[in-house]
Amino acid sequence: MTAPLTADAHEYGLVGDGTADDRPALQELVDALGDATAEDGRPRTVRVPAGRYVIRNEPVLWRSGVSLIGAGRGATCFALSNPGAPTQPVPLAWFTTAQHGAGPGRHIADVTFAHFEIDGLGVETEEYEVLAKGLGLQYVLRGRFSDLYVHDTAATGFGCDFLQDTVVEGVLTERCGRQDPGEKMGGAGIGIGVGGWGPVERLAVTDCTARGNGTNGIFLELQQEQWVPPRGIRVTACHAEGNRYGISDWGADGLLVTGCTMLGNHVAGFDVSAQGTTSVGGRGGLVTGCVIDGNAGDGIALGNTPGPYGFHGNRVGNNGRYGYWEHNLAGGDQEPATDIVLESNDIHDNALDGVRVDAPLHEPAIVGNRIRGNGRRAAPEARGGGEGVHCGPLSLTDERADWLPGGHRGKELTVGGGSVDSSAEVTGGVTAETSAEISAVVTDNTATRLTLAPVRPGADTAWPDGTPAPGTAYRLPDSPAPRAGLTAAAAVTHPYVQGNRVRDDGHPRTQIHAVWIADEATWTGGRVSGNDFSGNGSASTRFDSAPTGGRWRDNAG
Numbered sequence: 001m002t003a004p005l006t007a008d009a010h011e012y013g014l015v016g017d018g019t020a021d022d023r024p025a026l027q028e029l030v031d032a033l034g035d036a037t038a039e040d041g042r043p044r045t046v047r048v049p050a051g052r053y054v055i056r057n058e059p060v061l062w063r064s065g066v067s068l069i070g071a072g073r074g075a076t077c078f079a080l081s082n083p084g085a086p087t088q089p090v091p092l093a094w095f096t097t098a099q100h101g102a103g104p105g106r107h108i109a110d111v112t113f114a115h116f117e118i119d120g121l122g123v124e125t126e127e128y129e130v131l132a133k134g135l136g137l138q139y140v141l142r143g144r145f146s147d148l149y150v151h152d153t154a155a156t157g158f159g160c161d162f163l164q165d166t167v168v169e170g171v172l173t174e175r176c177g178r179q180d181p182g183e184k185m186g187g188a189g190i191g192i193g194v195g196g197w198g199p200v201e202r203l204a205v206t207d208c209t210a211r212g213n214g215t216n217g218i219f220l221e222l223q224q225e226q227w228v229p230p231r232g233i234r235v236t237a238c239h240a241e242g243n244r245y246g247i248s249d250w251g252a253d254g255l256l257v258t259g260c261t262m263l264g265n266h267v268a269g270f271d272v273s274a275q276g277t278t279s280v281g282g283r284g285g286l287v288t289g290c291v292i293d294g295n296a297g298d299g300i301a302l303g304n305t306p307g308p309y310g311f312h313g314n315r316v317g318n319n320g321r322y323g324y325w326e327h328n329l330a331g332g333d334q335e336p337a338t339d340i341v342l343e344s345n346d347i348h349d350n351a352l353d354g355v356r357v358d359a360p361l362h363e364p365a366i367v368g369n370r371i372r373g374n375g376r377r378a379a380p381e382a383r384g385g386g387e388g389v390h391c392g393p394l395s396l397t398d399e400r401a402d403w404l405p406g407g408h409r410g411k412e413l414t415v416g417g418g419s420v421d422s423s424a425e426v427t428g429g430v431t432a433e434t435s436a437e438i439s440a441v442v443t444d445n446t447a448t449r450l451t452l453a454p455v456r457p458g459a460d461t462a463w464p465d466g467t468p469a470p471g472t473a474y475r476l477p478d479s480p481a482p483r484a485g486l487t488a489a490a491a492v493t494h495p496y497v498q499g500n501r502v503r504d505d506g507h508p509r510t511q512i513h514a515v516w517i518a519d520e521a522t523w524t525g526g527r528v529s530g531n532d533f534s535g536n537g538s539a540s541t542r543f544d545s546a547p548t549g550g551r552w553r554d555n556a557g
Contacts, residue, residue, distance in 0.1 A: 003036030009048040016051020018079065023055045034063025043067065043110045050075035055092055057085040061100065062093040062137060064108045070116025073149040073172075080134070080153070081122030089132035089155070090123050096131075096138045104197060107139035114146040120153030120176070128179045130186040133159035139196060146170055154179040156186045157213065161193030161223060168192075168205045175458040177214025182244055182456065185277055189213035189243065194220050194252055195227035202232045209239045210246075212458030217243040217265065221276040222251025229253035229283065235260060243457050245271045246295065249282030257287045262295065264443070266453060269295040269319070274304035274332020281305040281332055288312045296320045296410070296441050296453045299350065303359055304332030308339035316347045320410030320443060322356040323347040323374060326490070336360035336491065344368045351377035351410035352480065353487040354502070354511070357521075360491040371502040375483025375510040375537070379407025379445075385473035391415070393461040396440075396450045396474060404508075408445045408476050413452065415440070415474045438463065442476070482542060484516035488523055494550075495526040503535035503557075512537040514557060516544075523547035533557035 010016070013025030026046075033044035043065040050071045055078055070076030080090045093113075095102050102108075118134040125132055132154035135145070143166040150157035150173045157176030158168070173189030180187025189210030194201055210217030217240030222229055231254040238260045240246035246262030248271040249255045262269030269292035272282045281304035292299040292314060299316040302309060303326065316323045324347060328334050340361055347354040347369060354374035355366070388399035396413065417437040440462040441453040452462035461467065485502035504511035514533035517523050527550060533540035534557030 003032050003044065005042060006045045006047060007033065009046055014048065014053060016049065016053045018052035018054065020054065021056040022053040023058060023060060026055070027060050030060060030063050030066050033066045037063070037065030045069055048076045048116065052077045052079055054079050054081060055090060056081050056083070057088060057090065059089070059091045059094045059136070062095045062108060065110050067112040068093070068116070069112065069114050072115050073117050073147065076116040077119055078116060079119045079122055082124070086124070086126050089125060089129045091131065091133040091136035092118050094131070094136040096136060102139040104139060107141050108137055108143070109141040111140065112144040112146065113148060114144070117149040118153070119151060120157070123154045125154060125179065128155070128184050130155050130184070132179070133157065134176070135160055138162050138193070140164070140166055142166065148172070151175055152178060156188045156191040158190045159186060159188070162196030163192060163201065163203045164197045165202050168203070169207050171208045173209070173213060174211045175213065178458065180214040182214060187214035188216040188219055190218045191216065192220050193223040194230050194233065195222045195224060197230065199228045199230055200232045201230040204234050204236070205238060206236045207238065210241070210243060212242040214244065214457055216245045216248045217241070219245070219248035219250055220252045220255060220282070222278045222280045225278040225280060229280065231284070234258070240265060242454070248272070248275065249285055250276030251278060251280040252282045253284045255282055255285040257285065258289055260290045262290065262292045265295045266457060267297045268299070268301035270300045272302045272305050272309065274329045279304070279332045284308055286310045286312065287314060290314045292316045292319070294318045294443065296443050298322045298325045300324045302326055302337070302340070303328040305337050306333055306335055307337040308341070309337070310341040310343070311345055312341070312343045314345045316345060317349045318444070319350045320441065321350070321352050323350040323354045325356045325358065326361060327358040336362040336493070338362045340364045342366045342369055347371045348373050349376055349406070350374045352483050354485045355487070357488045357490050357492060361495070362493050363496070364492065365496045366486070366500060367496065368499045371485040371500060373504045373506045373511055374485055375512060376406040377409050377411065377479045377483070378508070378510040379404040379479060381476060381478040383473070383475035386471045389472065389474065390470045391463070391468045391472065393463070393467060394452050394454065396452065397448055399448055401448045403445055403447050405446055406444060407479070408442045408450060411442045411476050413440050413442050413450060413474060413476055415468050415472055417473060438465065482512040482516055483510060484513040484542070485511055485536070486514065487516045487518060488521040489518040490520070491522045493524045493526070495523070495528070497526070497528040497531060499530050501532045503532060504537060505535060509535070509537035513542045514540045516542045517547060519544040521545050525550040528552045529554050531555045
């Protein structure tokens with residue numbers, strides 16, 4: 001076979017009719033072009049016309065210097081399937097350390113993957129297999145991944161690790177990780193392992209979108225505990241929506257996240273924690289100019305990090321629990337996080353506290369933020385059923401209710417287990433058993449309608465066993481109190497809190513206090529000055545544990 005610099009896939013045996021197995025012809029072509037590149041040092045390109053190209057039962061082992069260019073999303077589609085190999089993961093292209101000996105000295109270089117779609121719906125492994133990705137390359141040098149649409153893969157959609165001098169741009173991932181129950185490794189839209197190239201990995205992830213993926217929308221994860229967390233990684237202008245986590249830093253150093261949107265994710269919009277394979281959280285990162293809104297759990301969740309970390313100029317609102325939550329997971333770093341900075345953020349209308357500290361902080365700076373109108377989960381316990389109660393795929397409506405709008409945000413709704421007589425009050429008792437109890441998370445509510453989170457990322461319903469029948473009984477728990485703008489429930493030493501506006505102008509006022517130091521907290525030293533703590537639901541401050549040392553002065557309220 002001759003080896004041109006640019007090869008038309010149809011001229012080398014690929015059919016693209018959606019039926020024929022195109023993997024053997026593509027593998028033969030990639031090998032021929034890879035051999036030629038190794039011989040003369042000139043990278044080659046495979047151009048794939050419009051069509052549906054089936055990759056069946058085996059992935060394509062990729063070669064250095066070989067690029068794959070399609071005719072555009074929706075035009076050129078690679079359909080992955082494994083009907084004859086139920087234990088075999090089938091990414092489109094793979095080259096890994098475990099299977100192929102990939103490493104810094106044996107890498108893939110000078111490759112572009114662009115302008116095509118990967119459909120992973122045809123791959124179903126007997127057990128969850130982390131390698132059942134759309135793309136699964138490790139140790140890529142000078143790569144470019146552009147204008148790709150990857151969807152419905154069993155594990156991670158774009159699952160490439162150790163990317164040096166590489167750009168990932170315009171990649172759309174949807175419903176990836178469909179075999180991941182949510183707690184397994186992988187299962188993300190875009191999952192990138194880091195650390196293999198040493199202390200610096202020059203990687204840009206830009207203009208990407210991740211929707212409804214099983215674990216993370218986009219995550220960076222340190223792959224070996226003994227490796228140095230790398231610097232040089234940037235995530236810009238990306239959108240993460242409806243995933244388990246939006247964007248996560250599980251082991252980078254100095255990650256830059258800029259101009260991104262993180263909406264409607266199930267656990268957190270932005271996460272730093274010990275969730276990754278090495279239980280190493282990120283450190284040294286900066287998150288700036290992002291919108292982190294309407295997540296079912298927390299807006300920003302930060303923990304298992306020694307620090308520093310900075311959040312500047314973000315809008316963090318309407319989340320189902322805390323706007324910002326400092327906490328540590330078991331198994332990761334437990335030392336106090338040093339030099340955490342919250343500056344010029346708008347933290348508003350979150351269900352519970354605007355800022356909640358449940359893990360030790362040393363020298364935090366909370367400066368110039370607007371922390372307003374939080375504590376929206378203020379509605380009392382409610383229950384009902386019978387006439388006027390009906391459910392949709394992502395809703396429950398009680399026509400007789402008169403709930404505080406947003407007052408049930410983040411609560412766990414329980415449905416079933418009985419029915420309510422149609423003549424009973426909305427809070428009337430259950431009179432007859434009708435079904436087993438099931439639960440769903442409330443993302444928001446009007447006076448009569450609850451909006452619910454899907455049962456898992458990418459699903460189109462909140463109900464695992466079908467939509468409940470009309471009149472089904474339901475109940476909602478009471479709301480916790482107090483709910484504050486800033487709550488400390490751990491050791492905070494030498495804090496610098498200045499120039500913040502922590503108040504509630506809503507009707508009713510649901511942010512009970514500006515600052516609450518809980519009984520289990522210690523607040524030692526530092527300065528709290530020049531803040532506006534007026535206009536909350538009750539007293540501006542509540543000290544169940546009195547602060548010691550330091551200076552509190554010139555605070556309104």
